[in-house]
Amino acid sequence: MKRDQLKYIIPLVIPLIVLLLPLSAFPFEGITIIQQRVIAIFLLAALCWVFEPIPIYATSVVIIVLELLMLSNKGIYWFRADEGQAHFGELLQYNEIMATFASPIIMLFLGGFFLAMAATKYRLDVNLARVLLRPFGSDPKYVMLGLMLITGVFSMFMSNTATTAMMLSILTPVIAVFGPKDPGRVAFALCIPVAANIGGIGTPIGTPPNAIALKYLVGDSYISFGEWMVFGVPFVVVMMALAWFLINGMYRADQQKIELSIKGKFLKTPKAIMVYITFSATIILWLMGSSHGMNSYTVALIPVAVFSLTGIINKEDLKRISWDVLWLVSGGIALGLALDKTGLAKLVVHSIPFDAFSPYLVLFGAAFLCLIMANFMSHTATANLLMPIMAALGMSMTSLAPLGGEITLILVVTFAASLGMSLPISTPPNALAHATGNVQTSQMARVGIILGVVGVLLSFVLVWLLHAVGHIG
Incomplete structure (x- = not known):
């Protein structure tokens, strides 16, 4: 199978498999059908933003439409057939999903x-x-x-x-x-x-x-x-x-x-x-x-x-x-809404014993994960995928409180998203500079990697200091 075909097949097949799995196949205790659908939509968004079978802004529109059809109280009838049963979960309000276009x-x-x-x-x-x-x-x-x-x-x-x-x-x-x-x-x-x-x-x-x-x-x-x-x-x-x-x-x-x-x-x-x-x-x-x-x-x-x-x-x-940028951001807001309102973000965070880890390890791990992702995919798409999880993690980890809690985690990850600039594909500005013919990929990578790593470390120090003196948080 050709590589070009895989970029269309993988983003479609994996979410479909997730939808067809029984709830018992998931490692999360008490997961609902609605949350299962959110996982499928999340995977679809992530894979489409990585492989780009369609424009990244189109992926955002697809997210919103799928949420309206599969998760909302005004969706397709057979997607609401089991409503009221304990394992089904709570539907989202359709107007809240639509409101992401005018957030x-x-x-x-x-x-x-x-x-x-x-x-x-x-x-x-x-x-x-x-x-x-x-x-x-x-x-x-x-x-x-x-x-x-x-x-x-x-x-x-x-x-x-x-x-x-x-x-x-x-x-x-x-x-x-x-x-x-x-x-x-x-x-x-x-x-x-x-x-x-x-x-x-x-x-x-x-x-x-x-x-x-x-x-x-x-x-x-x-x-x-x-x-x-x-x-x-x-x-x-x-x-x-x-x-x-x-x-x-x-x-x-x-x-x-x-x-x-x-x-x-x-x-x-x-x-x-x-x-x-x-x-x-x-x-x-x-x-x-x-x-x-x-x-x-x-x-x-x-x-x-x-x-x-x-x-x-x-x-x-x-x-x-x-x-296209506004649509891309609105799709991310809609994805975050679904992860939050269905309780999936909290379920995922609480299923992993993050409090057993050092808060420094969590902070740096989240920031460097974001930095790596941002070098290979859209900064906005990276933020859209990670931010809902980081928000839930920041609220649940008591050990993060001395370091600024949720604010520190979100800000450090946000800065990391913008510091992903090691490759021509990392950002449109990089692509424009590379197109001049004056910069080689290796030259861009040397500078981008150094600034990315130093920037993540600096952002943590700066946000922590401002929290310590009471300017934020």
Whole structure:
């Protein structure tokens, strides 16, 4: 059988086998039919996200539809025939499953997309890059530092992929200045995706895994936009410095001087000024959540309303929004909903004696598992699969409490998801950089593995310290 055929057959056959197994075949005591169906849907999602027989966003839609058909109180009748029996379990409310398409997390990302689209449309991003790069002179290592810092800042509020594409386009004529064997070509092409991946960690809207984590940071574990940045930004700064030293040390440019020329000027039209004001106001409101009473989800809809009302974002622009990302996140939220509401996540966690293990072992084991998975599959898909289990584990393990409990576990795993950047397939920014032809897979892997491992260890130390001093948790 050909490999291409297997990628279609395996994701279909294994979940079907799980559905046909008797409940006694599962190692979990007291498992219900509904929970068995959730396991099948979970396996289908995991295998489809790994093998990608269909687009990863399509997998999310399939998850939601299957939950509606097989798990909801308005599903197909014969899937509800045994309702009321002890071994059947409790059905989910259909409107809760459908509501994942309009979760507050989705609205937060939608607001971020509107801000990024308006900034690009009115060249705010390019002009900021032009102004911010001036102080870094013409020494290649300092120009690279400036590029990384600017890429990191943009990635906090824009799509990592869009930021990388923009910055690489600015860099194209600069990279051409280096000789064909000058390590500077590698350094400059590699520093952009590394900075984009790291920078996305800085804010809740920087990358989808952050938004997925927020779904589970509720109640006593709630973290606001500003609180996220309290630990996210220092982490980004330290990791960016480490990345700069590492790349500069491994691929030091032979060229002694380069000139980076970015043409353009700030637009002064009424719509451009409105973009500047709205962009600034939204970020300020996000950072000052405790003073005005609005949460980050509510604030996120302000730019959506302003840009739609003023025509800054029109119907043609709406077609270019990354709807696939929103669908992907919503599918993950739906999967988490099923794991939580059916009690399967708690059942799995309680069936394994995690409290018998060292909390450090659990933390590092979960983080490195996430890091490995994120290198070979979508960061968002990785977060979608692991986060519900981590949330249940964090709540059940009493030994994690001195280390920050659920918050520490979720945040460390979330950071690990964004640090998976060792291969061209790990992230779209990596793929874009590799496509330039200036970076080989082995060069990317050397840098990515080092930063991934160091980043996971650093994230644990930082989150634990902030918990110890009372900033979070």
